[in-house]
Amino acid sequence: MSGFVVKGWCPDAWRPMMAGDGLLVRVRPPLGRLTAAQAEGLCEAANVHGNGQIDLTARANLQLRGVTEAGWPALLEELQALGLVDPDPVREGRGAILVDPMWREGDDTHGITTELRARLVELPALPGKVGFVVDAGARPMLSDAPGDFRIERAATGGLLLRADGRATGVAISREDAVDALIRLAHWFVASGGQAAGRMARHGAALPEWTSGAVSPAPAGESLRPGAHPMGAVYGLPFGRIDAAELAAFVRAHRVALRLTPWRMLLAEGVVPAPAAAMVLEDAPILHVDACVGAPACPQASVATRDLAARLAPLVTGRLHISGCAKGCARARAADWVLTGREGAFDLARNARAGAAPLHTGLTPERAVALLGAC
Known part of the structure; x- marks a missing residue:
């Protein structure tokens, strides 16, 4: 292959990465959700401080492109004011948490993720590309999505903790889920995981307490563009959307948006209707x-x-x-x-x-x- 550089880390808002079109600034909205006000503010910031192009990634993050070095500090302040970036760069760097986008307030996915976010300071320093998955709906939705430490719905109906790259995991309770996740992250670092970089590449034998034989439940039905019980699902070709077009859609509908790792947006409470640059069918x-x-x-x-x-x-x-x-x-x-x-x-x-x-x-x-x- 032609020469390329593996950075060993992913950009975030505090650590942007230089690309050919300017700085790349990654935003991880809490629980993968933007309120209408947050979405409008993000789009305005993308236009003012970047080139107006926004990417939705395979980790359900948003990337603002073309940000200037001079404009980045002001952008960072605006994103913090919107509640989209943690004021602490260490907590922000540890917050790579992918969630089932169909969570509802108070359910297992919502509760576990909220607790994990509150306890990010308890995590060890992890390799830059490591992430967490909380997939605790009735059926797993994120089986094919990237993530190193996974809490999933088990075939038994309960919850399991699974290390990526292992077919099975160990049963856990809702109350113990975050404790177990943090404990596994500390084991990963203590057993040499920094050198491996990712859990799936880490060859050390799992500790006995987490090497269970509990299988994940069968995967749920894939999300598709069109009508959805929670609103409408729109596909973004290549994950790209123009900030002005997205802002116009949000203003017209006053709608909250959920981000997915399939380069689709779930617009809450919206009756499906055509929207510029967004696809409503399985094209x-x-x-x-x-x-x-x-x-x-x-x-x-x-x-x-x-x-x-x-x-x-x-x-x-x-x-x-x-x-x-x-x-x-x-x-x-x-x-x-x-x-x-x-x-x-x-x-x-x-x-x-x-x-x-x-x-x-x-x-x-x-x-x-x-x-x-x-």
């Missing part, structure tokens, strides 16, 4: 993962999203187009993956970005010809 474009590519990302050697739009209606299954071998847009394998290398594409099947290719040195036109014939 082919929503089955394509594509990073921002060149020139917005300095590590990418190819443009990605124009090709992704051309290929979307031609490909059956999941397609991933990555500007380099890092595979930022999709961590897991896809049916087809095109990886940029030295200005051209490598094509692999049932693989992650950077995998051994079936074809190399493809131009966009050749990639369209190959995948269009599959």
Whole structure:
């Protein structure tokens, strides 16, 4: 693969990352939810201090793009005033918590996440890409989403604590869930997890108290664009939305938004209606993962999203187009993956970005010809 740099950490609001189009500032709204006022304020800040482009990530975070170094301090203050960034950078850095977006106030997901957020100072210093998953609804929704320490609904109907990369976990109670999660995080660090970087790569045997044989419950039905019992679900092609368009939607409906790791927004209490740049049906474009590519990302050697739009209606299954071998847009394998290398594409099947290719040195036109014939 072409040269790229694995940063070893993910940007957040206190530690933005320089991209080809300016600073990348990541925002983790508490419980993955924005009130209407927070959404409008975020969009205004994105326009004033950035280039007005917002990305919804596979961890259900928002990324504000094109932020200037001079404008970043003011942006940080505004995000704190909106309640979207913790005033303590240490707590903010430890708050990578992905939640089942269909939580309701007072349920297990809501209660556990709220307690965990209140106790972030009790966590050890963890590698920069480590995150938590709280998936305690009636059926797990986040089985394919990234996360190192997981609280899930068990097949027995109770709760379980599971280390990522292990098929089973140990039964826990609602009252003990956060204690157990914090304890597992401390074990991870004490047993050398910093070197591994992620739980799934950590080879140490789990302690006896957490190496149970409890399986997660079968996964729940996948979220789809359109009507939903809680409102309406809108797909964002490649996770991208223009801040002005999102602000106009929120003003028109005075609606709270829930973020999902599937690059969809759940608008609470809204009757489905067309909205600019947001998709209300299960369109082919929503089955394509594509990073921002060149020139917005300095590590990418190819443009990605124009090709992704051309290929979307031609490909059956999941397609991933990555500007380099890092595979930022999709961590897991896809049916087809095109990886940029030295200005051209490598094509692999049932693989992650950077995998051994079936074809190399493809131009966009050749990639369209190959995948269009599959």
